[in-house]
Amino acid sequence: METAGFPKASPASGPFVDEVLNARVEALKLLADHLPDRVRVVVLGPDLRIVYSNEPAWTQAAGCDTERPALCYEIIGRRVVRCAPCPAVQSFATGEAASAPDASGADFPCGISRAVPLKSSHNETQSVLVFLNPQKGAGKAPIPNRGVGDLEGREGEDRLGELIGRSLAMRQVFEMIRLVADSQATVLLQGESGTGKELVAKTIHRLSARCDRPFVVIDCGSLPEALLESELFGHVRGAFTGAVSSKRGLFEEADGGTIFLDEIADTSLQFQAKLLRVLQEGEIKPVGSSQRIKVDVRVISASNKDLLEQVKAKAFRQDLYYRLAVLPLSLPPLRERREDIPLLVRHFLAMSCRRHRQPIRAVTPEAMQALANAPWPGNVRELQHVIERAVVTTGGPELTCKDFVGLAALPPCGDLRTVSRSAARQAERARILQALQEAGGNRVKAARLLKISRASLYNKLREYGIDREQEPRRIGIADSQ
Structure with a gap:
């Protein structure tokens, strides 16, 4: 909703000077206005003035009319001074997500439970997305049935689909996934190799209205440019040597569903220009053909490189970055979510034992501590490989420190x-x-x-x-x- 006295935003103009930030706010508005009542979100400017609030959040604030941009603590909290400490203020100061000391937001009259920074094109925190605790308002609405079984789960659980974690960093990722899932906007996943970007993309797809349509994955960095163009857009017979028959491209195969473009930073500038046209026009042109084909595909892309740095280095098109990063989502490395390691270890251990037809085994406390303290440069995938190798190469009911000897990721147990x-x-x-x-x-x-x-x-x-x-x-x- 557009509240009284609030400026309207669009990708080209809006409450902020930065175009990327305006585009992100506009995308959040498009999806937040159609979310269930239990999801109540507000976007704040650096002076804590409300840039946008969705209908449930504004109803929670009693729908006060105002002729000027409203301060959050005046309208939502009904106070003349801001709450202290304020998660939104903390998020502006640190550039990182912040939560209320009490996860329910009980310490704050406005009911803020979490604040997440929205970054500008210069990676500066110029706005904050705030989540309100629905129990502060008209009551908590039931979670709707989205037709994907128990994929959503319940608040407080340590998994979302196949994603596992109970750390604050992962809870924030879960919440953002739920928030962006029903949007049609493009999503850019950034994080180190092994942090689970493909699995996050799959979870977003399964939570979306496109869940019964195809989910197509392609590794852009593994194919030469000519073959990548043919794979994505298709080709007609005789388009190049070896094209003995026409072939549908992956965009056409994914029509109505989602396509995941992994390692998007590894593509050439020439290919990026062609991909930009697909995103702008919603149509593809097979290699060797003069006809264009309309497609309805949601694009989720991923990179383990900082695309803004790539843009500055002229290695990635700025206009394509704006198109891909409408809804950016950063995934934390494993070393920043160490409290999740025991959960992941038990999950991978049970999975490996079933795969290799072994009885379920355990990990000794000393070995678990060693696993939790390891640096894990390969992140979750490296942890999974370490556990599976230990299951295959050792015997006994428990995995001990000696069962991991020789694995570079782990410090040895000892003095x-x-x-x-x-x-x-x-x-x-x-x-x-x-x-x-x-x-x-x-x-x-x-x-x-x-x-x-x-x-x-x-x-x-x-x-x-x-x-x-x-x-x-x-x-x-x-x-x-």
């Missing part, structure tokens, strides 16, 4: 000095790998980032067995959870 020394080495190795990835495999730039000499970096690479072949493509593990 404190040994553990500390090993943890320091693993942390140093992980930082070197991260620097190489940030530098695109350029060792000179990596040494600069690490603030060491090039000779020292070469010695470290030899010491830790990091070969050129590992940079930068093999630094991470495949993206899925």
